[in-house]
Amino acid sequence: MFDTEAIRAAHPIARAVEGAGVELRSSGRHLVGLCPFHDDRRPSLLVYPSSKSWYCFSCDTGGDVIDFVGRMNGTGFRETAARLAASAGVDPVPRTAARPPHRPPAPALDEAAAGVIEEACSLYAEQRGRSRKARSYLKRRGIDEDTASRLRVGFASGGLARRLRSRGLDPAAARRVGLLQGDRETLSRRIVIPDLDASGRATWLTARSLAGREPRYLNLSLPSPLLGLVRVRAAGARALLLTEGPFDWLTACSWQLHAAASLGTHVSREALSALRSFRRVYLALDADDPGRRASARLRSELGARAVVVGLPQGAHDLSELGARPDGRRAFLASLQQARAGEQEPWTRARDTVRRGRAA
Numbered sequence: 001m002f003d004t005e006a007i008r009a010a011h012p013i014a015r016a017v018e019g020a021g022v023e024l025r026s027s028g029r030h031l032v033g034l035c036p037f038h039d040d041r042r043p044s045l046l047v048y049p050s051s052k053s054w055y056c057f058s059c060d061t062g063g064d065v066i067d068f069v070g071r072m073n074g075t076g077f078r079e080t081a082a083r084l085a086a087s088a089g090v091d092p093v094p095r096t097a098a099r100p101p102h103r104p105p106a107p108a109l110d111e112a113a114a115g116v117i118e119e120a121c122s123l124y125a126e127q128r129g130r131s132r133k134a135r136s137y138l139k140r141r142g143i144d145e146d147t148a149s150r151l152r153v154g155f156a157s158g159g160l161a162r163r164l165r166s167r168g169l170d171p172a173a174a175r176r177v178g179l180l181q182g183d184r185e186t187l188s189r190r191i192v193i194p195d196l197d198a199s200g201r202a203t204w205l206t207a208r209s210l211a212g213r214e215p216r217y218l219n220l221s222l223p224s225p226l227l228g229l230v231r232v233r234a235a236g237a238r239a240l241l242l243t244e245g246p247f248d249w250l251t252a253c254s255w256q257l258h259a260a261a262s263l264g265t266h267v268s269r270e271a272l273s274a275l276r277s278f279r280r281v282y283l284a285l286d287a288d289d290p291g292r293r294a295s296a297r298l299r300s301e302l303g304a305r306a307v308v309v310g311l312p313q314g315a316h317d318l319s320e321l322g323a324r325p326d327g328r329r330a331f332l333a334s335l336q337q338a339r340a341g342e343q344e345p346w347t348r349a350r351d352t353v354r355r356g357r358a359a
Contacts, residue, residue: 004081007090011087017031057217061290062266076293078300113173124156125154129149142327153192161183191210193250196231206227206246232258239281240281242259244263244294245263248261251321262294267298308338
């Protein structure tokens with residue numbers, strides 16, 4: 001166990017990023033720079049000193065100073081945390097009691113913000129239905145019309161400020177949550193994917209560029225959820241498939257699987273707590289080094305309830321499989337193999353008991 005809060009406080013994230021040779025400049029409340037983890041020519045690395053975190057929109061990954069330094073050095077969580085603790089003279093084990101301090105829940109959406117998010121989702125879902133370009137893009141990605149309609153996937157093609165005013169909703173609330181800058185739509189010309197509550201109302205949005213635009217994803221100015229978690233809980237599922245990106249999640253949903261998306265490789269303590277409520281969490285993160293490291297961290301945190309699902313050979317993620325004609329069949333075979341491996345020790349123990357009784 002490590003006192004991660006003390007480590008983060010002793011190693012400010014901006015200082016660690018600049019120490020890695022990244023030149024940062026101010027942009028509102030955050031800092032931006034060229035990401036050191038890919039060939040970045042347009043600054044896509046965002047550093048948030050207030051929350052002690054970072055995020056790269058092109059890599060679609062982020063985390064805290066431990067994640068950043070570990071990724072730079074190619075070291076795992078425990079080794080990185082131990083080194084950072086030692087270099088700052090931080091006691092690696094918190095001196096407080098084992099029970100973590102109580103943290104009040106994040107404030108719920110106020111009525112005005114909830115109203116504009118729901119209205120934006122409705123408008124964008126209508127616009128997707130009228131956009132041949134958006135429908136064609138989703139089809140190429142393996143997302144059928146039934147899935148897009150069921151999950152209220154949208155396409156932002158203009159008119160949000162006018163729509164809000166016509167419905168008596170306050171555009172200022174839309175600016176507050178990041179839907180508008182003035183009357184300009186932040187998510188314009190992007191596929192919009194909502195997170196839905198148990199009643200089907202949108203509570204959060206992420207939007208993906210159709211081709212080549214950076215950043216690849218834009219989110220509302222609200223804490224990111226485990227995308228799809230509320231719907232899985234509402235269904236009463238005891239097991240969950242955890243994917244990495246929004247389109248990985250859409251693909252899993254199109255295959256009728258109970259799934260949620262971590263929206264990157266960093267999983268917050270609140271999200272970990274939510275995942276611990278499931279009997280099994282099947283990890284189907286990207287088949288790259290960040291994805292594998294994230295899977296290892298989650299297995300360490302979640303223990304026996306976490307089962308890694310190896311993607312079929314040559315597949316980078318679920319979204320890529322979704323575009324293949326045999327993608328669903330191949331992934332379900334991998335999932336079945338992971339389940340069989342999970343059950344094998346229990347089966348052997350059961351058979352041993354039976355043989356003992358027979359003797």
